[in-house]
Amino acid sequence: MPVARTVTPDGDVLLLVPGESAAARAAAHAQDDDLTAVIEITDVAPVSVPHRIRGRAWLAGWLTPVRGEERAAAAMLLAERQPVGELLGLGEALHPDPAPGAYGRPAWMLLRLEVGEIGVDDLWGTEYVDPDALAGAAPDPLAAHEAELLQHLHAAHGERVGGLCGLLGAREAEAGGRRAVPLALDRFGLRIRFTGDRPFDARFDFPEPVRDVCGLRRAMHTLFEAASA
Numbered sequence: 211m212p213v214a215r216t217v218t219p220d221g222d223v224l225l226l227v228p229g230e231s232a233a234a235r236a237a238a239h240a241q242d243d244d245l246t247a248v249i250e251i252t253d254v255a256p257v258s259v260p261h262r263i264r265g266r267a268w269l270a271g272w273l274t275p276v277r278g279e280e281r282a283a284a285a286m287l288l289a290e291r292q293p294v295g296e297l298l299g300l301g302e303a304l305h306p307d308p309a310p311g312a313y314g315r316p317a318w319m320l321l322r323l324e325v326g327e328i329g330v331d332d333l334w335g336t337e338y339v340d341p342d343a344l345a346g347a348a349p350d351p352l353a354a355h356e357a358e359l360l361q362h363l364h365a366a367h368g369e370r371v372g373g374l375c376g377l378l379g380a381r382e383a384e385a386g387g388r389r390a391v392p393l394a395l396d397r398f399g400l401r402i403r404f405t406g407d408r409p410f411d412a413r414f415d416f417p418e419p420v421r422d423v424c425g426l427r428r429a430m431h432t433l434f435e436a437a438s439a
Contacts, residue, residue, distance in 0.1 A: 212321075216291040221345025223249065223269060223323040224276070224284050234319040237275045247273040247323060253332065256357035257364045259391040259403050265332025269325050269344075276320040284320050333394060333401065333411065350396045351421055359426070363392045374402060374414055376437040381412070397421070400433070 212225040212233075227234050236245055253265040276284045328339040352359065363371055371392055375385035385404045394401040399415040416429040 213318075214288055214292045216288050217344060217347075218284075218287065218322075219345065221325055221341050223271075223325060224288050225249075225321040225323065226288060227319055227321060229317050229319050231319075233273065233321060234275075237273050237319070237321050240274065242274070245273045247271065249323060255360075255393055257360050257391055257393070259393060260405055260409055261403075264394060265330065267331075268327075268329045269323065270327045271323045271325040271341075273321055273323050276322050281320060284322070288320070352396055352423070352426060355423060356395050359423075360392045360395055363430075370434050370437075371402060374400075374412075374433060374437045375404070377414060377433070378412055381410075384410070385412070395426075400430070 212227050214226040216224050218224060225233070233247070247270070249269045251267045251269075252263060253267075255262045255264050325341045325344060328341060328344060330337055330339055350356075368390070372390035375382050375388075375390065378385055388404040388406045388409075391403045391405060392400060393403045393411065397416075397419040399413055401411055401413050403409055403411050414433055417432060418429075420426045420429050
């Protein structure tokens with residue numbers, strides 16, 4: 211498992227892995243781009259709920275070490291996106307010739323996955339994604355805060371979250387008496403899972419996409435007011 215990863219502006223995936231990992235050893239002996247690899251990412255809901263896995267993604271492509279002059283630029287990008295260099299020894303990866311770890315190998319190795327195919331299976335369905343779409347995608351503005359926000363909604367506003375069933379129309383009676391668990395949150399809305407013998411999910415869209423946490427507070431207040439009315 212990589213200890214850090216990010217996506218470059220070109221859509222490649224940078225991975226920081228221990229020098230003694232299987233991926234690092236394989237990439238070190240690969241010829242050019244002949245080493246194929248698949249990254250599997252599992253998205254788990256941050257709040258305890260039945261059927262907790264929200265989705266999986268697979269990125270398949272060609273794995274190569276980041277060498278020479280590209281190493282410093284790649285490591286700088288990774289450190290900027292995930293500023294945990296002191297913990298990971300990223301300073302070694304920044305150096306053109308990283309200090310060796312055990313058995314004469316670098317303590318850390320930077321790898322690049324040139325993505326050729328992407329598959330996603332999540333709450334919205336199953337589909338293939340064009341690698342160019344990955345290069346052009348921007349993180350959702352709530353992504354970095356989603357886990358904390360969902361946990362807060364569940365712990366501090368559980369009753370109000372459950373009250374959103376008033377916006378379900380014909381399905382309100384079906385949701386009555388069920389436990390409502392906030393499952394997913396993004397700039398477009400909130401998804402809730404109503405648990406029970408036959409659990410189901412309901413999506414509550416915001417009036418307009420939110421840009422930050424302040425906008426989220428206003429959007430949630432609007433939802434709660436609409437439900438109470």
